[in-house]
Amino acid sequence: MRTLIRFLLLVTVCAFLLPAVAGAETLTQSFDHKLGMNQAAQSWEHRIDLPDAMAQKGMSFFRRALTLSGKLVIEREELTPTYYYVRVHLPKAFLGSKGSLNVRLEAVENMPPCAPVARPTGLALAKNSDPTAPTFTWNGLGKYAAVSLYDVTANRNVFERIVLDARSYGMDEGRLPIGHHYRWAVCESDECARYSPEAQAGFRLELRTERCWTCNGYGWVRCNTCNGTGIVVVQGQNGQPVQTMCSWCHGTGRQTCTFCNGTGRIERPIAIPE
Numbered sequence: 001m002r003t004l005i006r007f008l009l010l011v012t013v014c015a016f017l018l019p020a021v022a023g024a025e026t027l028t029q030s031f032d033h034k035l036g037m038n039q040a041a042q043s044w045e046h047r048i049d050l051p052d053a054m055a056q057k058g059m060s061f062f063r064r065a066l067t068l069s070g071k072l073v074i075e076r077e078e079l080t081p082t083y084y085y086v087r088v089h090l091p092k093a094f095l096g097s098k099g100s101l102n103v104r105l106e107a108v109e110n111m112p113p114c115a116p117v118a119r120p121t122g123l124a125l126a127k128n129s130d131p132t133a134p135t136f137t138w139n140g141l142g143k144y145a146a147v148s149l150y151d152v153t154a155n156r157n158v159f160e161r162i163v164l165d166a167r168s169y170g171m172d173e174g175r176l177p178i179g180h181h182y183r184w185a186v187c188e189s190d191e192c193a194r195y196s197p198e199a200q201a202g203f204r205l206e207l208r209t210e211r212c213w214t215c216n217g218y219g220w221v222r223c224n225t226c227n228g229t230g231i232v233v234v235q236g237q238n239g240q241p242v243q244t245m246c247s248w249c250h251g252t253g254r255q256t257c258t259f260c261n262g263t264g265r266i267e268r269p270i271a272i273p274e
Protein backbone atom coordinates (compact mmCIF):
# COMPACT_ATOMS: atom_id res chain seq x y z
CA MET A 1 0.00 0.00 0.00
CA ARG A 2 2.78 2.39 0.97
CA THR A 3 4.56 1.57 -2.30
CA LEU A 4 1.39 2.36 -4.20
CA ILE A 5 1.02 5.74 -2.48
CA ARG A 6 4.65 6.53 -3.14
CA PHE A 7 4.13 5.57 -6.78
CA LEU A 8 1.02 7.74 -7.08
CA LEU A 9 2.87 10.67 -5.50
CA LEU A 10 5.69 10.20 -8.00
CA VAL A 11 3.22 10.10 -10.89
CA THR A 12 1.57 13.30 -9.64
CA VAL A 13 4.91 15.06 -9.30
CA CYS A 14 5.98 13.93 -12.78
CA ALA A 15 2.69 15.02 -14.31
CA PHE A 16 3.16 18.39 -12.68
CA LEU A 17 6.75 18.75 -13.84
CA LEU A 18 6.45 17.50 -17.41
CA PRO A 19 4.42 20.27 -19.04
CA ALA A 20 7.05 22.87 -18.19
CA VAL A 21 10.58 21.72 -17.49
CA ALA A 22 12.54 24.47 -15.76
CA GLY A 23 15.04 26.18 -18.03
CA ALA A 24 13.72 24.50 -21.16
CA GLU A 25 14.08 26.18 -24.52
CA THR A 26 12.08 25.32 -27.62
CA LEU A 27 12.84 25.31 -31.30
CA THR A 28 10.16 25.11 -33.97
CA GLN A 29 10.55 24.34 -37.65
CA SER A 30 8.11 23.60 -40.48
CA PHE A 31 8.66 21.59 -43.63
CA ASP A 32 6.30 22.06 -46.60
CA HIS A 33 6.24 19.74 -49.60
CA LYS A 34 4.13 19.19 -52.66
CA LEU A 35 3.81 16.93 -55.69
CA GLY A 36 2.47 18.00 -59.06
CA MET A 37 -0.16 16.13 -61.08
CA ASN A 38 0.84 12.49 -61.61
CA GLN A 39 4.30 13.11 -60.16
CA ALA A 40 5.96 10.04 -58.63
CA ALA A 41 5.92 9.56 -54.85
CA GLN A 42 8.83 11.23 -53.10
CA SER A 43 10.62 11.24 -49.74
CA TRP A 44 12.56 14.06 -48.12
CA GLU A 45 15.05 13.92 -45.24
CA HIS A 46 15.41 16.70 -42.70
CA ARG A 47 17.78 17.22 -39.84
CA ILE A 48 17.62 19.84 -37.13
CA ASP A 49 20.85 20.28 -35.19
CA LEU A 50 21.09 21.57 -31.65
CA PRO A 51 22.02 25.27 -32.02
CA ASP A 52 25.53 26.18 -30.82
CA ALA A 53 24.11 28.65 -28.30
CA MET A 54 22.18 25.83 -26.63
CA ALA A 55 25.10 23.40 -26.82
CA GLN A 56 27.37 25.94 -25.12
CA LYS A 57 24.90 26.17 -22.26
CA GLY A 58 25.18 22.40 -21.86
CA MET A 59 21.66 21.80 -23.13
CA SER A 60 20.45 18.81 -25.10
CA PHE A 61 17.27 17.87 -26.96
CA PHE A 62 14.82 16.22 -24.62
CA ARG A 63 11.53 15.76 -26.46
CA ARG A 64 9.65 16.61 -29.62
CA ALA A 65 6.08 17.33 -30.66
CA LEU A 66 4.92 16.75 -34.25
CA THR A 67 1.98 18.14 -36.20
CA LEU A 68 1.14 16.81 -39.64
CA SER A 69 -1.20 18.40 -42.15
CA GLY A 70 -2.31 17.56 -45.67
CA LYS A 71 -1.22 14.29 -47.26
CA LEU A 72 2.31 14.33 -45.88
CA VAL A 73 3.31 11.22 -43.89
CA ILE A 74 6.35 10.42 -41.75
CA GLU A 75 8.42 7.36 -42.60
CA ARG A 76 10.96 7.45 -39.77
CA GLU A 77 12.44 9.71 -37.14
CA GLU A 78 15.20 9.82 -34.56
CA LEU A 79 15.73 12.15 -31.63
CA THR A 80 19.20 12.30 -30.09
CA PRO A 81 20.56 14.83 -27.56
CA THR A 82 22.17 16.80 -30.43
CA TYR A 83 19.91 16.41 -33.47
CA TYR A 84 16.47 15.44 -34.70
CA TYR A 85 16.19 13.48 -37.93
CA VAL A 86 12.96 12.90 -39.84
CA ARG A 87 12.08 11.44 -43.25
CA VAL A 88 8.76 12.57 -44.69
CA HIS A 89 6.94 11.26 -47.74
CA LEU A 90 4.17 12.18 -50.16
CA PRO A 91 2.43 9.24 -51.86
CA LYS A 92 1.64 9.63 -55.56
CA ALA A 93 -1.72 11.23 -56.25
CA PHE A 94 -3.36 11.75 -59.63
CA LEU A 95 -4.19 15.39 -58.95
CA GLY A 96 -1.01 16.04 -57.00
CA SER A 97 -0.77 16.53 -53.25
CA LYS A 98 0.84 18.60 -50.56
CA GLY A 99 1.34 18.72 -46.84
CA SER A 100 3.52 19.97 -44.06
CA LEU A 101 5.20 18.83 -40.88
CA ASN A 102 5.74 21.05 -37.89
CA VAL A 103 8.46 19.96 -35.47
CA ARG A 104 8.73 21.46 -32.01
CA LEU A 105 11.87 20.49 -30.14
CA GLU A 106 12.54 21.10 -26.49
CA ALA A 107 16.06 21.31 -25.08
CA VAL A 108 16.98 21.22 -21.39
CA GLU A 109 20.11 21.46 -19.29
CA ASN A 110 19.43 18.53 -17.03
CA MET A 111 17.71 15.70 -18.83
CA PRO A 112 14.67 14.64 -16.77
CA PRO A 113 13.99 10.90 -16.56
CA CYS A 114 11.90 9.56 -19.42
CA ALA A 115 9.81 6.49 -18.62
CA PRO A 116 9.92 3.90 -21.38
CA VAL A 117 6.67 3.13 -23.19
CA ALA A 118 5.36 -0.43 -22.98
CA ARG A 119 5.49 -2.74 -25.98
CA PRO A 120 2.18 -2.62 -27.93
CA THR A 121 -0.12 -5.67 -27.83
CA GLY A 122 -3.00 -7.16 -29.78
CA LEU A 123 -1.57 -6.75 -33.28
CA ALA A 124 -4.18 -7.62 -35.92
CA LEU A 125 -5.20 -6.76 -39.45
CA ALA A 126 -8.59 -5.04 -39.60
CA LYS A 127 -11.13 -7.65 -40.72
CA ASN A 128 -12.88 -5.49 -43.29
CA SER A 129 -9.75 -4.09 -44.90
CA ASP A 130 -8.44 -5.09 -48.33
CA PRO A 131 -5.77 -7.74 -47.58
CA THR A 132 -3.53 -6.40 -50.36
CA ALA A 133 -3.49 -2.96 -48.68
CA PRO A 134 -4.35 -3.89 -45.09
CA THR A 135 -5.21 -1.73 -42.11
CA PHE A 136 -2.91 -2.50 -39.17
CA THR A 137 -4.39 -2.30 -35.66
CA TRP A 138 -2.86 -2.63 -32.18
CA ASN A 139 -3.30 -1.66 -28.53
CA GLY A 140 -1.00 0.65 -26.62
CA LEU A 141 -0.68 3.86 -24.66
CA GLY A 142 2.05 5.69 -26.59
CA LYS A 143 1.26 8.92 -28.41
CA TYR A 144 3.49 7.95 -31.35
CA ALA A 145 3.74 4.59 -33.10
CA ALA A 146 6.22 3.31 -35.66
CA VAL A 147 4.62 0.77 -38.01
CA SER A 148 6.71 -1.19 -40.48
CA LEU A 149 6.00 -3.98 -42.94
CA TYR A 150 8.55 -6.41 -44.28
CA ASP A 151 8.04 -8.65 -47.32
CA VAL A 152 9.75 -11.89 -46.24
CA THR A 153 9.48 -13.49 -49.69
CA ALA A 154 11.00 -10.51 -51.52
CA ASN A 155 13.34 -9.82 -48.58
CA ARG A 156 12.66 -6.10 -48.36
CA ASN A 157 10.91 -3.41 -46.34
CA VAL A 158 7.80 -2.30 -48.16
CA PHE A 159 6.15 0.18 -45.81
CA GLU A 160 6.98 2.31 -42.79
CA ARG A 161 5.10 5.09 -41.06
CA ILE A 162 5.22 7.10 -37.86
CA VAL A 163 1.60 7.33 -36.73
CA LEU A 164 0.39 10.13 -34.46
CA ASP A 165 -2.37 9.57 -31.89
CA ALA A 166 -3.85 6.45 -33.48
CA ARG A 167 -4.12 2.71 -32.86
CA SER A 168 -4.64 1.78 -36.49
CA TYR A 169 -3.21 2.71 -39.85
CA GLY A 170 -4.26 1.68 -43.35
CA MET A 171 -1.62 1.19 -46.03
CA ASP A 172 -1.91 4.42 -48.00
CA GLU A 173 0.35 3.41 -50.86
CA GLY A 174 1.00 0.37 -53.06
CA ARG A 175 -0.44 -3.15 -53.10
CA LEU A 176 1.02 -6.32 -51.64
CA PRO A 177 1.69 -9.21 -54.05
CA ILE A 178 -0.32 -12.41 -53.50
CA GLY A 179 1.61 -15.51 -52.43
CA HIS A 180 4.16 -13.65 -50.32
CA HIS A 181 4.86 -13.96 -46.59
CA TYR A 182 4.94 -10.79 -44.49
CA ARG A 183 6.06 -9.65 -41.04
CA TRP A 184 4.91 -6.39 -39.57
CA ALA A 185 5.92 -4.61 -36.40
CA VAL A 186 4.77 -1.79 -34.15
CA CYS A 187 6.64 0.06 -31.43
CA GLU A 188 5.42 3.09 -29.54
CA SER A 189 6.96 6.17 -28.00
CA ASP A 190 6.00 9.25 -26.04
CA GLU A 191 7.27 12.83 -26.47
CA CYS A 192 10.85 11.76 -25.67
CA ALA A 193 10.86 9.66 -28.88
CA ARG A 194 12.28 6.73 -26.99
CA TYR A 195 10.67 3.72 -28.64
CA SER A 196 9.42 0.58 -26.91
CA PRO A 197 10.55 -2.90 -27.99
CA GLU A 198 8.85 -4.05 -31.18
CA ALA A 199 5.72 -6.18 -31.18
CA GLN A 200 5.56 -8.39 -34.27
CA ALA A 201 2.99 -10.33 -36.24
CA GLY A 202 3.01 -12.19 -39.54
CA PHE A 203 0.68 -13.23 -42.33
CA ARG A 204 0.69 -14.58 -45.85
CA LEU A 205 -1.53 -13.57 -48.75
CA GLU A 206 -3.38 -16.23 -50.70
CA LEU A 207 -6.14 -16.35 -53.26
CA ARG A 208 -9.20 -18.18 -52.04
CA THR A 209 -11.66 -19.54 -54.60
CA GLU A 210 -15.25 -18.89 -53.62
CA ARG A 211 -18.67 -19.26 -55.14
CA CYS A 212 -19.57 -16.14 -57.12
CA TRP A 213 -22.10 -14.20 -55.05
CA THR A 214 -23.55 -12.38 -58.06
CA CYS A 215 -24.77 -15.54 -59.83
CA ASN A 216 -24.71 -17.84 -56.79
CA GLY A 217 -22.23 -20.12 -58.54
CA TYR A 218 -24.39 -20.80 -61.61
CA GLY A 219 -22.22 -18.73 -63.96
CA TRP A 220 -25.29 -17.04 -65.44
CA VAL A 221 -27.87 -14.51 -64.37
CA ARG A 222 -31.40 -13.88 -65.57
CA CYS A 223 -31.53 -11.93 -68.84
CA ASN A 224 -32.60 -8.37 -68.10
CA THR A 225 -34.05 -7.75 -71.53
CA CYS A 226 -36.60 -10.58 -71.50
CA ASN A 227 -36.77 -11.03 -67.73
CA GLY A 228 -35.62 -14.61 -68.14
CA THR A 229 -38.42 -15.70 -70.49
CA GLY A 230 -36.34 -15.79 -73.68
CA ILE A 231 -39.17 -13.97 -75.42
CA VAL A 232 -39.75 -10.29 -76.08
CA VAL A 233 -42.86 -8.63 -77.43
CA VAL A 234 -42.40 -6.25 -80.35
CA GLN A 235 -44.83 -4.29 -82.49
CA GLY A 236 -45.82 -6.07 -85.70
CA GLN A 237 -46.42 -4.49 -89.13
CA ASN A 238 -50.07 -3.76 -88.36
CA GLY A 239 -49.33 -2.49 -84.87
CA GLN A 240 -50.33 -5.73 -83.18
CA PRO A 241 -47.98 -7.27 -80.57
CA VAL A 242 -45.75 -10.06 -81.86
CA GLN A 243 -43.72 -12.42 -79.71
CA THR A 244 -40.15 -12.94 -80.84
CA MET A 245 -37.01 -14.55 -79.53
CA CYS A 246 -34.89 -12.31 -77.24
CA SER A 247 -31.82 -11.40 -79.26
CA TRP A 248 -29.78 -10.61 -76.14
CA CYS A 249 -29.88 -14.12 -74.72
CA HIS A 250 -30.81 -15.93 -77.97
CA GLY A 251 -33.93 -17.24 -76.30
CA THR A 252 -32.15 -18.89 -73.37
CA GLY A 253 -33.36 -16.35 -70.80
CA ARG A 254 -29.84 -16.30 -69.39
CA GLN A 255 -26.87 -14.00 -69.62
CA THR A 256 -23.33 -14.95 -68.76
CA CYS A 257 -22.38 -13.54 -65.34
CA THR A 258 -19.89 -10.78 -66.07
CA PHE A 259 -18.57 -10.85 -62.52
CA CYS A 260 -17.11 -14.37 -62.76
CA ASN A 261 -17.05 -14.60 -66.57
CA GLY A 262 -19.44 -17.54 -66.45
CA THR A 263 -17.25 -19.74 -64.25
CA GLY A 264 -19.42 -19.43 -61.14
CA ARG A 265 -16.23 -19.01 -59.09
CA ILE A 266 -14.26 -15.95 -58.05
CA GLU A 267 -10.83 -15.62 -56.50
CA ARG A 268 -10.49 -13.34 -53.51
CA PRO A 269 -7.24 -12.38 -51.73
CA ILE A 270 -7.16 -13.34 -48.05
CA ALA A 271 -4.60 -12.76 -45.31
CA ILE A 272 -3.76 -15.83 -43.22
CA PRO A 273 -2.03 -15.09 -39.90
CA GLU A 274 1.21 -17.01 -39.36
Ligand SMILES: [Zn+2]
Binds near residue numbers: 228249
Ligand atom coordinates in the same frame (compact mmCIF):
# COMPACT_ATOMS: atom_id res chain seq x y z
ZN1 LIG B 1 -33.21 -12.47 -72.95
Ligand SMILES: [Zn+2]
Binds near residue numbers: 213216219220262263
Ligand atom coordinates in the same frame (compact mmCIF):
# COMPACT_ATOMS: atom_id res chain seq x y z
ZN1 LIG C 1 -20.92 -15.13 -61.35
